[in-house]
Each structure stands twice: as structure tokens, then as C-alpha cells.
Amino acid sequence: MNTVTPHLVCEGAADALEFYKKAFNAVETMRMPGPGGRLMHAAMTIGDSNVMLADDFPEYGGLGPKALKGSPVTLHLNVPDVDASFKQAIDAGATVRMEPADMFWGDRYSQVTDPFGHHWSIATHIKDMTPEEMMEAMKQQMPSGQ
Numbered sequence: 001m002n003t004v005t006p007h008l009v010c011e012g013a014a015d016a017l018e019f020y021k022k023a024f025n026a027v028e029t030m031r032m033p034g035p036g037g038r039l040m041h042a043a044m045t046i047g048d049s050n051v052m053l054a055d056d057f058p059e060y061g062g063l064g065p066k067a068l069k070g071s072p073v074t075l076h077l078n079v080p081d082v083d084a085s086f087k088q089a090i091d092a093g094a095t096v097r098m099e100p101a102d103m104f105w106g107d108r109y110s111q112v113t114d115p116f117g118h119h120w121s122i123a124t125h126i127k128d129m130t131p132e133e134m135m136e137a138m139k140q141q142m143p144s145g146q
Contacts, residue, residue, distance in 0.1 A: 001050055006075055008053040009064040010116040013039035016053060019115060020044060023092035024077065024085075026051070046077065065117025074111065074119040082124040086110045089122065104137035105129065 010016040017039075020026035026044040034040030038055035045051070056064050065071040079085040082100050089112045090096060097111035097119065106127040112120050129137070 005050045005052060008051065008116075008118055009056055009062050010053055010118070011056050011064050011066045012116065013042060013053050013055040016114070016116045017042055017044060019092055020046065020051075023089040023094055023114065024120075025088075047079075051075075068117075071117060071119060074121050076121045076123065079122055079124055082108045082110055082122050085122050086112065089114075089120070094120070102126065104141045105134050 008016070014031075017026070017028055017031070021028065021044075024046045026046045028042065028044050029050075030041070030043040031039065032041040034055065034057075038057070039053070041052065041054050043050060043052050054062065056062055056067055058067065077085065086100050093115050094112035095115075097113055098109070100108055100110040100122075103109045103123075106125060106129040107123040108126050109121060109123040112122065114120060
């Protein structure tokens with residue numbers, strides 16, 4: 001395990017595992033069935049990172065984004081080719097939040113929402129920039145008044 005490991009709650013965690021395999025090339029590393037056919041716990045790797053997940057268990061306070069009507073959290077993926085990874089996620093069933101675009105901080109960046117309500121940003125670093133260069137680029141990229 002890394003120092004911080006996301007633990008996702010999903011309505012339909014077994015289906016979520018299959019989606020993450022198709023969308024993000026996840027590799028399932030563990031699955032523990034629970035009561036009523038729900039998934040008590042599972043683990044996967046995406047790239048070099050571990051991610052845990054489980055089904056909703058409202059009787060124990062375990063609610064996913066669908067039950068909570070959204071999520072304030074975005075999981076970030078660094079990938080070699082943001083455009084190809086974005087397309088792969090969309091083809092697997094994710095919805096577009098933000099098409100890939102070159103951003104003022106030096107990444108080509110996009111966002112999707114998976115079918116289980118979790119938000120993902122997908123990015124490829126394309127240019128090293130100083131903080132001063134980022135501030136100047138932000139002023140040029142952001143509309144006035146924001």
C-alpha cells in the first residue's frame with residue numbers, strides 16, 4: 001500500500017471493477033464477497049497505485065456518490081496519452097465532464113465521471129513551467145472576472 005489509498009464505495013462494486021478494467025486498465029488484485037451478493041471489499045491497481053472498493057452498505061453508513069447525489073472528490077490519473085486514455089474511458093461508459101485541453105499549468109487535462117458517480121481527471125504533463133509562468137498563462141487562459 002502507498003501512504004494514501006483511495007477506497008471507493010460504489011453501487012454495484014463488482015460492475016465497477018469491470019468498468020475500471022476497461023476504462024483505466026485496472027488489474028483486480030482481491031475480491032471478498034459479502035452478504036446478499038454485495039461486494040464487501042475488493043482491491044485493484046491502476047498503474048502503480050492501489051485502489052480499494054466496496055458496495056454500498058447503507059446499514060453501516062457506507063454510501064456511494066449515487067446515494068449521496070454526487071461527490072466533491074476527483075481522483076487524478078497521470079497517463080502517457082491523455083487523449084487515448086480519455087477516449088478509452090468514454091468508450092467504456094464514462095461521461096464527459098471536460099474534453100482534453102492544454103492547461104495553463106503545463107498539463108493536457110480532461111475530466112470524466114464513471115457510471116458509479118466518481119469523478120476522474122486524466123492528464124499528461126506536456127510542459128514544465130515556473131510558478132510565474134503558470135500565473136501569466138492562467139491570466140491569459142481564464143476569462144476576465146473569474
